[in-house]
Amino acid sequence: MTDSEITALSKESPQQWHRALFDEYYSYVYAISVNILRGIAASEDIEECVIDVFASVIRELDIGGDTALKPFIGTVAKHKAISMRRSLAARAGKCISIDSEDFGELPSEECIERRAESSVMTELLLQKIKELGEPDSSIIVQKYFYERNAREIGDMLGMSHTAVRVRCARAVKKLRSLLEGTDKEELL
Amino acid sequence: MKKDKLFGHVSDEDAARIAEEYPTGDKKQRDRIFKEIERRVEDTSAYGDEVSGVELYRPRIWTKVVSAAAAFVLIAGTATGGGYLLLKNRGMEAPSADISDTSEAVTEEETTSEPTEAELTADDIIAKIKSRDYDAYDQLSIKYHTTVNSGHSCEHSEAIRDRISGNESLTCVWTHTPEYFKDLDEETIAECGGLDKLADSITKNEMFMYKDTFVCVYSDTSSNAPDQYEAYDRSDCVFDKPNVFCNLYSEYLINDDFYGFEVQDMTENVEFIGRDCTQLVMTSNGEDEEKNVPPGKLVQPITDIDPAEAYAASPVQTKTLTLTVDNETGFILAAKLEYGEDYEEYTVEEILFNEDAALPADGTYIKGRIAGCVPNCEDTAAYDLSQLDE
Numbered sequence: 199m200t201d202s203e204i205t206a207l208s209k210e211s212p213q214q215w216h217r218a219l220f221d222e223y224y225s226y227v228y229a230i231s232v233n234i235l236r237g238i239a240a241s242e243d244i245e246e247c248v249i250d251v252f253a254s255v256i257r258e259l260d261i262g263g264d265t266a267l268k269p270f271i272g273t274v275a276k277h278k279a280i281s282m283r284r285s286l287a288a289r290a291g292k293c294i295s296i297d298s299e300d301f302g303e304l305p306s307e308e309c310i311e312r313r314a315e316s317s318v319m320t321e322l323l324l325q326k327i328k329e330l331g332e333p334d335s336s337i338i339v340q341k342y343f344y345e346r347n348a349r350e351i352g353d354m355l356g357m358s359h360t361a362v363r364v365r366c367a368r369a370v371k372k373l374r375s376l377l378e379g380t381d382k383e384e385l386l
Numbered sequence: 387m388k389k390d391k392l393f394g395h396v397s398d399e400d401a402a403r404i405a406e407e408y409p410t411g412d413k414k415q416r417d418r419i420f421k422e423i424e425r426r427v428e429d430t431s432a433y434g435d436e437v438s439g440v441e442l443y444r445p446r447i448w449t450k451v452v453s454a455a456a457a458f459v460l461i462a463g464t465a466t467g468g469g470y471l472l473l474k475n476r477g478m479e480a481p482s483a484d485i486s487d488t489s490e491a492v493t494e495e496e497t498t499s500e501p502t503e504a505e506l507t508a509d510d511i512i513a514k515i516k517s518r519d520y521d522a523y524d525q526l527s528i529k530y531h532t533t534v535n536s537g538h539s540c541e542h543s544e545a546i547r548d549r550i551s552g553n554e555s556l557t558c559v560w561t562h563t564p565e566y567f568k569d570l571d572e573e574t575i576a577e578c579g580g581l582d583k584l585a586d587s588i589t590k591n592e593m594f595m596y597k598d599t600f601v602c603v604y605s606d607t608s609s610n611a612p613d614q615y616e617a618y619d620r621s622d623c624v625f626d627k628p629n630v631f632c633n634l635y636s637e638y639l640i641n642d643d644f645y646g647f648e649v650q651d652m653t654e655n656v657e658f659i660g661r662d663c664t665q666l667v668m669t670s671n672g673e674d675e676e677k678n679v680p681p682g683k684l685v686q687p688i689t690d691i692d693p694a695e696a697y698a699a700s701p702v703q704t705k706t707l708t709l710t711v712d713n714e715t716g717f718i719l720a721a722k723l724e725y726g727e728d729y730e731e732y733t734v735e736e737i738l739f740n741e742d743a744a745l746p747a748d749g750t751y752i753k754g755r756i757a758g759c760v761p762n763c764e765d766t767a768a769y770d771l772s773q774l775d776e
Contacts, residue, residue, distance in 0.1 A: 216427070220420050229405035233396055245419055253426040272398060277524075281549055285521050288628065320393070320400045324407075339408040342392040346410070354412045 201267045208261045216256055223267070227251050227275045232344055234279035238286050241345065247282050251275045326376040333357065334369035341366055506713070508649040511664050514716035515640060515709075520631050522715075524549050525743035529736040532635045536728045538566035545630045546746045554595040554630040555746040561588055578608070594752045595626045597773045601752055603759055615759040617769040635732035636718035639707070646670040647707055658710050658719050659734060668707045712737075749774035 199222055208215040231247045251274050259265060327335045333355050340346045348359040520526060527546040543558045564581040578584050587608035594601045600623040605613040625633060647668040656663045703726050710720035719734040738744065753774045761767040
């Protein structure tokens with residue numbers, strides 16, 4: 199569905215407009231949110247962030263204007279996720295035990311803007327994941343990018359969680375061989 | 387393998403591509419999330435302007451506050467004396483967490499219905515104050531003035547915070563009456579041109595917490611010398627821990643847990659700077675303080691006299707603390723502490739949230755501000771200010 203088709207729905211039915219907007223951009227918003235919140239937020243926090251983003255977009259979007267939806271939604275998602283990350287980091291900073299293994303990592307985690315973005319490596323990684331074929335590629339992405347557990351992945355892909363675990367283990371082994379010689383190999 | 391290591395932080399474009407090629411969430415999960423979005427959008431429509439610009443995590447925080455407060459009232463059985471118990475119970479956090487869990491069913495029902503401000507008790511207001519959350523707003527700016535020494539010393543300030551960029555600023559301007567300087571020795575007063583001239587001088591500190599850098603510009607109208615500035619690593623700065631609002635007079639009162647004060651009176655529906663507030667009148671007879679307050683505890687009025695010295699010298703006297711509390715945020719918007727013939731007063735003149743709030747100065751402004759200033763020491767002169775160019 200195009201942006202103009204989605205926006206046109208706002209005149210007919212606000213709820214249909216909301217739903218179309220949500221269906222079209224849910225994965226996009228989720229991906230941006232999880233990308234920023236990974237490692238610090240629970241799945242409930244990520245869902246909360248996604249809800250927050252869509253509620254803000256619906257409230258603040260100038261329907262009559264010619265705002266391009268994807269950049270607008272992406273910007274809102276990024277800001278909300280960064281805001282939540284800082285909030286979670288601050289709370290963790292207040293409560294975290296000095297014995298926790300994450301204790302020393304907190305300062306670097308807060309420097310979100312300074313994180314190195316290795317697009318070339320991501321490109322390579324995605325290419326190799328794709329070479330795994332379905333459903334293995336989806337299992338790897340859902341597990342390692344979206345941080346979903348085997349049960350959630352099973353529900354999405356119509357598989358049992360045991361089957362997801364088995365396939366995931368095999369897929370990781372295969373991916374390791376495909377990434378041999380790259381920096382990403384060490385992470386598998 | 388740790389789940390967050392394989393992908394690390396990918397670019398927005400790559401995240402968008404992953405979302406396109408590998409969409410996530412089954413229908414059940416999507417429906418649940420969409421239902422919650424619709425509920426929040428509808429709630430916003432129903433409340434109209436009242437919640438516009440409010441950070442969306444607020445409902446969760448609000449629920450916790452109402453839960454804790456409502457549960458406390460349920461268990462205490464009565465609002466009378468609740469404030470006293472709360473004030474005496476310095477370990478507030480643990481009991482409220484337990485209580486809110488055990489009464490979840492009750493409180494959930496209450497929070498889904500329309501809030502009824504008339505049901506607020508003094509306990510609720512105290513709980514709100516303690517649950518105030520500056521993190522609930524992406525941007526927040528507060529203009530306020532604080533008067534101490536019974537009106538002889540006045541501080542006009544503006545604290546600004548942008549959670550998104552992490553930058554903050556705090557500007558403080560101090561003025562004094564001639565009375566304030568009367569205890570100085572005659573020689574010093576003469577050197578400065580007399581009491582009236584001293585009182586005419588205005589001292590100003592402009593503090594900028596920009597990225598990892600802290601810069602403070604000191605200016606004083608009593609001197610013709612150029613303004614001075616100081617710069618050092620922000621992590622060494624004490625004015626933003628945990629955020630720039632830690633310097634508010636009200637925060638000192640709260641951190642002291644209103645020690646020794648009991649709620650005597652409460653007035654609802656008080657409008658203050660356009661916000662719906664509740665006024666609490668609290669008193670302390672000072673006896674508890676004498677027995678229990680550890681040295682250095684900031685229960686004494688904030689004066690220029692050493693608190694310990696003042697405390698030992700002053701007779702036990704009744705103090706009255708009047709608080710004006712914002713019902714929505716739990717922020718103290720006005721406070722007046724009266725003791726004998728003296729008083730201290732804190733008043734918020736303007737509070738702005740999110741898109742309405744003032745923003746902290748950017749690097750360009752700070753660079754321009756220190757352009758005509760001199761560094762206050764060699765370390766400042768050598769400090770790397772390249773972050774201001776980023």
